[in-house]
Amino acid sequence: MRSGRFLTFVLALAGAHVAPSLAAEAAKDYPSRPIRLIVPNAPGSAVDTLSRIVGTKLSDVIGQQVVMDNRPGAAGIIAMEIAKNASPDGYTLISATTAASTIARLLQKKAAFDPSTDYDYVVQYAETLNVLAVNPSLPIKSVKDLIAYAKSGKTPFNMASAGAGSQSHLSGAYFQQAAKIDSLHVPYKGGGPSVASVVANESQWTLIPAPAAMTHVSAGRLRALAHTLPRPTPLLPNIPPIADTIPGFDYSGWMGFFVPKGTPKAINDKLRAAVVKTMDTPEVKKGMAFQATEIVIKGPAEFRKVVQDSMVQNAKLVKSLGLTAN
Structure with missing residues (x-):
C-alpha cells in the first residue's frame, strides 16, 4: 500500500517537472x-x-x-x-x-x-484619451468657460455621444458629475454622427477620441478645450488636461x-x-x-x-x- 502511494507521489512529482519543461520547449519554436x-x-x-x-x-x-x-x-x-x-x-x-x-x-x-x-x-x-470639444461658434474657449456657460442656463447646450452606454457617453457623464453641471445627452448611432452633430451645432459639445477630434480641430470645425488624461501630454502640447481645472479628473x-x-x-x-x-x-x-x-x-x-x-x-x-x- 505504501509502495503504491509512493509511486503515485513520484509520478505526480515527475509530471510537475515535465509540464513546465514541455511548455518551455514549445516556446522555443514559438x-x-x-x-x-x-x-x-x-x-x-x-x-x-x-x-x-x-x-x-x-x-x-x-x-x-x-x-x-x-x-x-x-x-x-x-x-x-x-x-x-x-x-x-x-x-x-x-x-x-x-x-x-x-x-x-x-x-x-x-x-x-x-x-x-x-x-x-x-x-x-x-x-x-478623449478630447473635450465644442462647436467653435460658441463663446467657450476653456473648461472654465464651458462650466460657466452650462450653469448660465443658456440653451441649447446639448452633449452628443456615440450612443447610450458608449465610452463617449460615460466620459461625458463623468465630466458633468465632476463639473457639477447638467447638459442634455443626445445619443447618436456611432461616433461619426455624434461628431457631425457638434460640427453642425445640432449638439454643442462632446468628448471624443483624440484621433477623430484632432482632424476636425485642425480644420477649424471643432474647438478643443482639454483632454481626459490626468496629466499634460506632449502629443497635444496646446491642449491642457481637464485635471488642470478639475483636480483629480481622469477618464x-x-x-x-x-x-x-x-x-x-x-x-x-x-x-x-x-x-x-x-x-x-x-x-x-x-x-x-x-x-x-x-x-x-x-x-x-x-x-x-x-x-x-x-x-x-x-x-x-x-x-x-x-x-x-x-
Missing part, C-alpha cells in the same frame, strides 16, 4: 505559424487603426505574420467571447480595450466573459493584449517581450503619435489593476446614470 489578432471593432475604426500599427510591426519583430481578424458587433462581446474560447496556444491575441473589455459586459446581459478570470494578460501598450482609456486563459507562461513572456520591442520602434512611435495615443507599457500585474480600476469606475457611472443591461 511562433511557428501566423498569429491571429482579434479586433473588437470594424476596419477603419480607431481601435482597428492602432491595432494595425502595432500588429504590422509585431510581425517583423516576432518573425511570423500577425493576421488581423476584425470581429465587430455587440459592443465587443463577440470578439471577447471568440478570444475566450480560442485554443490557449499563443496563436490567438485580442486587442483588449476599455469599451469591449469592461463597459460592454456592464450593459449586455448576454456577455459571457469576465476580464478578471477568462484571460491571461500579456501587456498594456497604450493609454488613449483615460487603455489598450493591450489578452490571450486565452491557460496560455503557457513561457509563450506569454515571449509575446510580451516582442510587443515591448515593437513599441520601441520608430515606425510604431510615429504611428501612435499621429493617432494622439501615448505608449504606456505595463506588465500583467499592473495591467490587471488598470482593468480592475476601469471596471469599478465604469460600474459606478453606469449605476449613477440608471443604465441597465439589455
